[in-house]
Amino acid sequence: xxxxxxxxxxxxxxxxxxxxxxxxxxxxxxxxxxxxxxxxxxxxxxxxxxxxxxxxxxxxxxxxxxxxxxxxxxxxxxxxxxxxxxxxxxxxxxxxxxxxxxxxxxxxxxxxxxxxxxxxxxxxxxxxxxxxxxxxxxxxxxxxxxxxxxxxxxxxxxxxxxxxxxxxxxxxxxxxxxxxxxxxxxxxxxxxxxxxxxxxxxxxxxxxxxxxxxxxxxxxxxxxxxxxxxxxxxxxxxxxxxxxxxxxxxxxxxxxxxxxxxxxxxxxxxxxxxxxxxxxxxxxxxxxxxxxxxxxxxxxxxxxxxxxxxxxxxxxxxxxxxxxxxxxxxxxxxxxxxxxxx
Numbered sequence: 001x002x003x004x005x006x007x008x009x010x011x012x013x014x015x016x017x018x019x020x021x022x023x024x025x026x027x028x029x030x031x032x033x034x035x036x037x038x039x040x041x042x043x044x045x046x047x048x049x050x051x052x053x054x055x056x057x058x059x060x061x062x063x064x065x066x067x068x069x070x071x072x073x074x075x076x077x078x079x080x081x082x083x084x085x086x087x088x089x090x091x092x093x094x095x096x097x098x099x100x101x102x103x104x105x106x107x108x109x110x111x112x113x114x115x116x117x118x119x120x121x122x123x124x125x126x127x128x129x130x131x132x133x134x135x136x137x138x139x140x141x142x143x144x145x146x147x148x149x150x151x152x153x154x155x156x157x158x159x160x161x162x163x164x165x166x167x168x169x170x171x172x173x174x175x176x177x178x179x180x181x182x183x184x185x186x187x188x189x190x191x192x193x194x195x196x197x198x199x200x201x202x203x204x205x206x207x208x209x210x211x212x213x214x215x216x217x218x219x220x221x222x223x224x225x226x227x228x229x230x231x232x233x234x235x236x237x238x239x240x241x242x243x244x245x246x247x248x249x250x251x252x253x254x255x256x257x258x259x260x261x262x263x264x265x266x267x268x269x270x271x272x273x274x275x276x277x278x279x280x281x282x283x284x285x286x287x288x289x290x291x292x293x294x295x296x297x298x299x300x301x302x303x304x305x306x307x308x309x310x311x312x313x314x315x316x317x318x319x320x321x322x323x324x325x326x327x328x329x330x331x332x333x334x335x336x337x338x339x340x341x342x
Contacts, residue, residue, distance in 0.1 A: 001120035004102065011117065012104040016124055019146035021077045021097065022321070023120045025070040026288045027113050028079060028105060030296060032065045035085070035104040038095045042087060061086035063093055075099065110302060111309075112291075112317055119244075120146070126240050127187035132179055133219060133226035134193040134201055136168075139175045140223040141182060144236065146244065148322030149227040152182050172204045183210060188239055192219040192230050215239075228323050248324035251285055251316060255335045256327070264338035267331045275336050276304055281313040283337040289320040290333035308336075 001020040005012035015021050028034060038061055041054035062085030069078040077097040083089050097103055129144040130152075137157050142149040155178055157171040183189055191198050191214055198216060205211060219229045230236075232253070237246045258265035266275040275281050284305065294301035305315050313336075318325040328335060 001117065001124055003117060003121050005104070009109065010104055010106045011109070011114075012102060013117065014102045015077075015097065015099055017099065018075055019123065020120055021075070021099070022070060022145075022147045023116055024077055024097065024103070025068055026292055026317075027116060028065060028068050028077075029107075029292065030065055030067070032105055032107040033062055033084065034065060034079060034081075034095070034106070035060060035062045036095050036097060036101060038093070040087065040093060059087055061093060061095065063095060112305065112315065116317070128185065129188045129190065129236065129239060130179070130183055130186045131190045131192065131227050131230055132175070133222035133230075134175060134191065135195060135197050135222050137171060138222055139171075139178075140226065141178060142224070142227045143182070144245065147319045148245070149224070149231070151224060151227075153178055154223070169204070172201050175201065176205060176207070180207070180210065183213065187213065188215060189213045190215050190217055190230060190235055192217040192226060193222055194218075194220050244319070245322060245324075248316070248318050248322065251283065251337070252318070252324040252327050252335075254337060255285065255331075258337070259331075264341045265335065266338060266342070267335035269332065269334055272334050272336050273304065275338055275342055276307050276311075278342050279311045280338045280340055280342050281308045281311065281336045282339045283314045283316060284308045285316050285318055285328060285335045285337075287318050287320050287325045287328050287333040289325075290329070291317060 001023065002014040002016060003011065004014060015024060037058055039056045040059050040061070042057045042059070061083055063079070063081040064084050065079055066081040071078060075098060078094055079097060080092065080094040083091050083093050123146060131142045131144065131149065133140050137159060139155045141152045143152055155174050157167060159167045179189070189210065191202065202214065202216065215235065217230055217233060217235050219226045221229060231245050232249050234246055255265055255267065259267065266272045272284070291301060308315055318328055320326065320329065
């Protein structure tokens with residue numbers, strides 16, 4: 001994320017990655033005023049009896065936001081609302097925000113939203129990471145994103161009784177080709193999986209440039225469970241210490257551990273509010289989707305966050321797209337690690 005302006009309640013940004021668009025989904029909210037260049041049908045005066053179909057032209061519009069949708073697979077953020085500045089004032093319009101689209105946001109900024117912007121700007125300087133999990137006849141490749149690990153592809157192959165060695169070699173070749181296709185601009189490739197297959201694959205690998213990027217890690221499974229296991233082991237922490245996925249996973253693991261042991265923890269809004277009143281909250285965890293919903297409903301969720309910080313606690317917003325956030329949603333979407341039991 002590139003921040004080009006930050007003054008008087010207006011922040012202008014240029015999203016550079018899919019992650020950045022995901023961040024903007026939780027920053028742009030109902031009631032905000034956003035400006036961006038977009039395409040809209042503009043009627044041209046004509047003396048024809050049957051006028052030509054209006055031509056779509058690039059115009060800069062300011063719309064009052066009513067709805068925000070993140071379309072991950074089309075690589076765009078759709079922001080809909082009523083036009084307040086530009087042509088056709090009063091009409092509805094949808095702005096498609098894509099990578100490298102500059103957008104200006106005018107609003108009453110909340111602390112966590114500004115921190116999220118700065119975090120997105122900081123993360124653009126972090127190394128990009130691909131995880132390959134591999135076992136006999138099965139491999140899965142995933143890209144580490146700010147919102148989780150997105151599976152790129154899987155490769156499967158059954159080994160027959162005859163020509164098993166050739167089949168295995170062809171499987172390794174296919175995995176290598178898939179890996180090469182998605183690691184052109186990647187800084188780190190983590191290879192994980194059970195048994196010795198990963199070691200055999202690396203011995204098969206003859207790509208010197210790719211070999212320089214590779215880190216090897218053990219895991220008991222492949223695919224998405226394997227990706228999550230790799231993250232839990234803290235491998236990403238060794239790549240870049242402050243990466244949010246590792247932190248989120250460790251925090252939710254600690255929440256669930258304390259729940260099972262009956263230790264100092266609160267979950268669900270009623271329990272958490274009570275803990276905040278006692279000044280007992282050390283770390284407050286909230287899922288971004290829940291935070292957005294509560295703000296839309298006009299609840300006092302921001303007062304809750306402020307009270308935690310005033311008492312010296314930390315507020316952590318978890319991604320609803322990643323496993324840690326999904327696990328927290330199962331217990332109400334909000335939880336707190338406490339300094340003492342209440």
